[in-house]
Amino acid sequence: MVSEVIEGEVMVLEEDIFHSDFVKFALEQGWIKEATQLGDEERVSFQEIWRTPDMKNIINYVDDPLTITRYLWIRGPKLKRLLFELCCRLPAYEPEEILQKAAEAEDHDEAVAAVLRVAAGFPRFEPDALHIFEAYLDSPSPALRKATIQAIAYRLWSETYPLLKKVSQEDTDEDVRRFAKSILVYLTEL
Numbered sequence: 001m002v003s004e005v006i007e008g009e010v011m012v013l014e015e016d017i018f019h020s021d022f023v024k025f026a027l028e029q030g031w032i033k034e035a036t037q038l039g040d041e042e043r044v045s046f047q048e049i050w051r052t053p054d055m056k057n058i059i060n061y062v063d064d065p066l067t068i069t070r071y072l073w074i075r076g077p078k079l080k081r082l083l084f085e086l087c088c089r090l091p092a093y094e095p096e097e098i099l100q101k102a103a104e105a106e107d108h109d110e111a112v113a114a115v116l117r118v119a120a121g122f123p124r125f126e127p128d129a130l131h132i133f134e135a136y137l138d139s140p141s142p143a144l145r146k147a148t149i150q151a152i153a154y155r156l157w158s159e160t161y162p163l164l165k166k167v168s169q170e171d172t173d174e175d176v177r178r179f180a181k182s183i184l185v186y187l188t189e190l
Contacts, residue, residue, distance in 0.1 A: 008058075008075030009083060011092040012121040017070065019046075022061050025089050026050050031059065041065050057082055067120040067154060068113060095121060102132045111136065112147045119151035125159050137163060142173040149176070153183045161187045 013022075026033070031050040039046035045064040051057065057076025064071070072092075074082050086092070093101070098114075098121040105111035115136050122129045136148040149167065152160045164187065168180035 008073055009079060010121060010123050011072045011074065011083070011086060011090075012098060012117055013070045013072065014091040014093060017090050017092070019048075019061065019063060019070070021090060022070075022072070025086070026059070026061075029085070034058075039063065039065060052076070052078065052082070059086075064120060066150070067116040069117055069120040071120050073123075093117070093121065095126075098122075099128050099132060102136075108141060108144060111139070111144055115144075115148050115151045116154075119154035123155060125157045130157070130159060130163075133160065133163060137167055142171075142176050145171065145173070145176045146179055149179050149183055153186070156183075156186055158187060 030053045032053065033048055034051050035049045037047040042065055045062050048061045050059045050061065057078050059082065060073040062071050062073060072086060076082070098117050102114035102118050105114040115132065118129050118132050133148055133152055137145055139145055149164070152164065164180045164184045168177055168184050171177045171180065
């Protein structure tokens with residue numbers, strides 16, 4: 001099984017960077033807002049789609065209630081330049097930092113936020129992120145294991161199939177097993 005290839009790059013913004021910060025930067029760059037999707041603050045993310053003045057590059061601003069993150073999805077021929085400009089002005093987590101925060105999370109809330117941030121930050125399969133999911137699925141907390149399944153479901157990497165299958169058959173908590181089974185169905189349909 002191979003994961004779907006996702007175009008572009010994702011930048012997970014730090015917690016103190018908000019929509020207004022992004023809009024200010026976008027307007028300073030002369031970007032054009034193309035569309036807005038209003039979210040519901042529970043399941044549907046708030047999104048704005050912006051384009052560079054040449055209309056060749058696309059930047060989605062996403063405020064996602066499922067992963068409790070705000071991130072940018074950047075695509076186009078000037079991807080590297082855009083990433084550099086964005087990183088200089090809008091603090092974001094480096095991929096290694098996302099993984100490190102997940103590995104070092106100490107309390108439940110911190111761990112839940114960290115595993116969901118992993119889901120947001122890695123749209124394409126990443127072996128180190130898979131190791132985080134594996135470790136979190138061994139947690140004694142059913143709530144954290146369930147949050148990990150939610151994180152896995154966010155991207156549905158085919159490489160997570162064996163993990164979900166094991167949890168759906170062996171987890172000690174019935175709700176966790178049932179949730180894993182409900183997500184496993186989507187992977188078998190891909």
